Amino acid sequence: MQQKIKEDNAKVFALLSHYLNHAPDLITQEEMDEIVQSGVSHEYAFAVLLAAAFGLDIVDNADDKQLFNHYFKSMLHKLEAEEYYKNAYYSQIKIPAIQIGTSELKYEQYKPFEGFVCNDIVRTEEGRQIPQIGFFDTAFRFPAILENNRIWMTITPNEIETMKEPVEQAFGNVLTYGLGLGYYAYMVSEKENVTSVTVVESNKHVIDLFRQYVLPQFKHGHKIHIVQADAFEYAEEQMGKGKYDFVFTDLWHDVSDGMDMYLQMKQYEKQCPGTVFTYWIEKSILCYL
Known part of the structure; x- marks a missing residue:
């Protein structure tokens, strides 16, 4: 069986x-x-x-x-566009069409009835692994960063759904690996029990786009501190010195490129025994390990 x-x-x-x-x-x-x-x-x-x-x-x-x-x-799930457009980031942050170096900031869209991954894999008691695929019955626009004309970072229903728990759980001094369009940083900065949000990002073009066009729209931008560095070097050399309460890692595009990085980052948890660690799409990654 x-x-x-x-x-x-x-x-x-x-x-x-x-x-x-x-x-x-x-x-x-x-x-x-x-x-x-x-x-x-x-x-x-x-x-x-x-x-x-x-x-x-x-x-x-x-x-x-x-x-x-x-x-x-x-x-399969039919999603309602208006429900996602009500999301705090979607409703408050406006994305201009801008390009810096090889990075481009713009809106992309799903076509009506275009399928896409919309949440973590669901694992049943008997061991079946059921992917979660969503679709809209209308076109749906979402913010994206393209790198060399390839979609690299987005804020889609998948990001919104899969980040709900790490957003809800965040508290105190938060460290997050991976900036993207700043969705996670924005959502946790809105929380009263979050004091600061340190973001580690290696891509200078992404940082420049964010600082110039996105961060000024944050209501609590003073909580955000951006560090340009390699995530694993920072984890090894600096993370233990920062006295972080909560760490969220979002460095990968999907499960296929995330498994090795997930396992590598997990090794650094022992440096911060009092810190809570969470990882983007961890439930899906664990289905493959």
Whole structure:
């Protein structure tokens, strides 16, 4: 049974990886409307269309039907754009279209019914690992930093959802590795029980973009202290001297490039025995380790 579950996990991840990397916008408005008119939910319609695109026969093939029932029904989520636009960062911070060096600040967007990872992987009691895929029924704009014309840092529903716990847990003197567009720094700086936020970032262009165009919009910008340094060098040489209460690490793009960095950063926890450590998408990373 456990071997079959492992095989199912691997199959679903392989199918989704190909879809998200090569054709995340393959499902169209017209296809969705046709199925939804029959009275099913948007999530179910999306699941049926995605299964068909994957070549699964969920009617006559027992294995495919079982895979669909175990994964697809709890994997897909129709999100409401307005709920995310109400987010404090989205509603208060405006992003200009600016380029400094190889870094570019701008808005990108998801197309209607374009699929994307929207939260951490959910692990069931029996060991099934269920990715969480979201979609909107309208276009959705989100802030992004591009590096050499490639999207590198974003503030999407995935970042918002996966940072909720580390934002809620933060207190006292906070240290965060990775600046991005300053979402985490902004959210924790808004908290009364957070005294300071030290941000370690190695990319000077990203720091310059943030300092000039984003930080001035922070209501509690005086709490923010930016250090240009390599995260691992800072962790090894400086972190233990800072008397930080809470540390949040967000250095990776996704699970694939995050596992090694996660394991490396975990080694430095012993230098600060009284500090609380948290890591972006840790639940998803642990599914692979």
